[in-house]
Amino acid sequence: MKGYHILIVEDDVTIGDLLQKILQREGYQVIWKTDGTEVPAVIHQADLVIMDVMLPGEDGYQITKKIKDLGLNIPIIFLSARNDMDSKLQGLTIGEDYMIKPFDPRELLLRMKKMLDHQYGTFTQIKHLSIDAEHKKVFNTSLHHEVVFTAIERKIFFYLYENRDRILTKEHFFEYLWQLEERNPNIVNVHIKKIRTKIDDQTGEMIENIYGEGYRLNTFVKK
Incomplete structure (x- = not known):
């Protein structure tokens, strides 16, 4: 469904630019931030967050905890190069999904669609x-x-x-x-x-x- 607002928090310019182009091509509205400092100002606009784990300053887990502490029921997908089980379990405990870099954009899009349909219904x-x-x-x-x-x-x-x-x-x-x-x-x-x-x-x-x-x-x- 076109019109959903997706917040990308990703400091890798190559990955962030790729994600932005893919999501915009699919009809999503995209907000891209390279660290967590500006997330509080835009989080209320987001329907779903794609969150890197290793970020400058606060990491993705810390930023996600702050989002959840606000009482916002916004699904969060972690994208991370960390492939160890402890990192996966931490991500799945704090957020809703966890994907390993490098990733296939088709898989990400399918996971997003299922998550958005589950969260907001079919529009x-x-x-x-x-x-x-x-x-x-x-x-x-x-x-x-x-x-x-x-x-x-x-x-x-x-x-x-x-x-x-x-x-x-x-x-x-x-x-x-x-x-x-x-x-x-x-x-x-x-x-x-x-x-x-x-x-x-x-x-x-x-x-x-x-x-x-x-x-x-x-x-x-x-x-």
Whole structure:
């Protein structure tokens, strides 16, 4: 899934540059730091960390412990030339995975994908939104935060998502969400407007108003 932010902490310029190019080619957003001093300033932007062990100053284990102490549930993969069992066990105890240098990029990408899918679910990307239908969550990848819906807004958004690229009339929404005595003619419009604001879709490109018919969630929107 494109849009995940990956933090690389690697002081070897050759390896760091290679990782950055590979991940960007796969559609990931990449932040690359050569030591741990700048990690606290960017760690909240990261969905996954690729961490070298032998770094100038604090090593990868110390940096990872500080990340975990912040209470951040961010998966961390260690990349290290250390091939001894004690180092592997330490890395797997502190982080989520441990790979030995030199490594095959295909293996790293597969491990990353499995880890991201496990951590965040399987996402659908629509413009700047990452949609996790399984857990009913929506993330704005441009602003790097989860969209906070009310209960009714979440139901409306995912009703649109489940019927994406189809027009839903007001009657559809009424039958799905409201009892007869609660059916205010403007209630759908009000909630759609609030949802558009929250997902940064004020122009209605994603949730389109089909005049005289209803609303449609478009899965293909020009970026």
